[in-house]
Amino acid sequence: MALINVKTKEVQIKIVYYGPGRGGKTTNLEYINHTYRDQIKTEMVSLKTHDDRTLFFDFLPFDVGRIKGFDVTIQLYTVPGQVKYNATRRLVLRGVDGIVFVADVQKAQRAKNIESLNQMYENLETYNLDLFKMPVVMQYNKVDLGKSNTPILASEILQRDLNSILRVPAFEASAITGGNVIPTLKKIISITLASIQDQLF
Amino acid sequence: MLNQSQLDAIDHAIETHLMAAGLDHVIYMDMGGNTIAKHDNGKSRLDSTAFAALAAGNFAAVDAMAKLVGESEFSLLFHKGERSSIHFSKVNNDTLLVSMFSKDISLGMVRLKVTEAIKAINRVLTDTTIV
Numbered sequence: 001m002a003l004i005n006v007k008t009k010e011v012q013i014k015i016v017y018y019g020p021g022r023g024g025k026t027t028n029l030e031y032i033n034h035t036y037r038d039q040i041k042t043e044m045v046s047l048k049t050h051d052d053r054t055l056f057f058d059f060l061p062f063d064v065g066r067i068k069g070f071d072v073t074i075q076l077y078t079v080p081g082q083v084k085y086n087a088t089r090r091l092v093l094r095g096v097d098g099i100v101f102v103a104d105v106q107k108a109q110r111a112k113n114i115e116s117l118n119q120m121y122e123n124l125e126t127y128n129l130d131l132f133k134m135p136v137v138m139q140y141n142k143v144d145l146g147k148s149n150t151p152i153l154a155s156e157i158l159q160r161d162l163n164s165i166l167r168v169p170a171f172e173a174s175a176i177t178g179g180n181v182i183p184t185l186k187k188i189i190s191i192t193l194a195s196i197q198d199q200l201f
Numbered sequence: 202m203l204n205q206s207q208l209d210a211i212d213h214a215i216e217t218h219l220m221a222a223g224l225d226h227v228i229y230m231d232m233g234g235n236t237i238a239k240h241d242n243g244k245s246r247l248d249s250t251a252f253a254a255l256a257a258g259n260f261a262a263v264d265a266m267a268k269l270v271g272e273s274e275f276s277l278l279f280h281k282g283e284r285s286s287i288h289f290s291k292v293n294n295d296t297l298l299v300s301m302f303s304k305d306i307s308l309g310m311v312r313l314k315v316t317e318a319i320k321a322i323n324r325v326l327t328d329t330t331i332v
Binding site for chain 2: 001003004005006007008012014041042043045047056057059061073075077087088091092094095096199
């Protein structure tokens with residue numbers, strides 16, 4: 001739940017990038033870090049394994065300015081995608097306000113996307129959070145691979161697999177080149193802010 | 202959401218029990234990694250936003266470890282460094298008090314002061330007359 005400090009007039013919002021391993025969650029944050037360097041107060045914090053995969057989370061806070069007299073800070077987190085780290089993924093979801101689900105468009109990853117989404121639903125339930133009431137944006141990442149003859153899933157298939165019931169905004173993206181990374185971010189920020197406005201104003 | 206009077210009272214509790222005892226930094230935060238109150242002695246800089254995120258992750262990880270060994274929780278954590286040390290203590294199910302101090306202060310003194318501060322903060326959180 002967003003932390004609203006009436007004394008310091010600050011709002012802290014937690015957005016988590018969730019999805020299967022090697023799907024591009026960390027790459028999303030790295031691109032945002034590079035793009036919004038001026039608004040980012042601190043270095044991006046990454047807890048990685050020796051082979052450079054996310055061990056615990058990546059963390060990136062940045063200011064989005066003032067809204068109704070409150071300084072709004074968005075805190076972006078990723079979760080480790082590797083299957084064995086589910087306990088850690090659950091921990092990172094604590095207090096989440098909005099989620100970007102980063103799916104991998106490679107055909108070979110189809111089952112892993114679905115498995116990851118189902119597990120996210122279960123992990124949210126442990127905090128009594130309902131995925132269907134949570135601000136969520138879908139990102140179908142790695143569409144650039146289509147140009148290099150890697151078999152990729154059509155967006156219609158991904159929509160059917162992942163978004164036929166949720167019906168949340170979805171973007172085709174390429175985190176490595178930055179394609180649709182910022183529109184994804186802007187969308188999750190706007191719908192998350194809208195969801196907490198009753199608490200704020 | 203805490204109201205302004207509660208936040209003032211929490212600041213007061215941290216100032217009188219902890220900062221007055223000579224601690225370097227004190228952060229009162231929620232388990233999601235958000236800072237609620239932060240205090241420092243003005244002598245050193247700390248990236249409190251990133252620190253709080255890591256502290257929440259650290260505390261949550263240790264909490265999960267407690268469950269694995271059959272404990273309901275480890276309510277206190279302590280990291281000792283050469284020059285400075287960090288003391289983590291659970292205030293209630295949702296919040297955490299993190300205190301950083303130099304080698305000039307003993308761990309025993311910090312534990313005593315932290316206990317007093319936690320009692321004071323819990324009084325603030327449960328006292329419905331503070332508006």
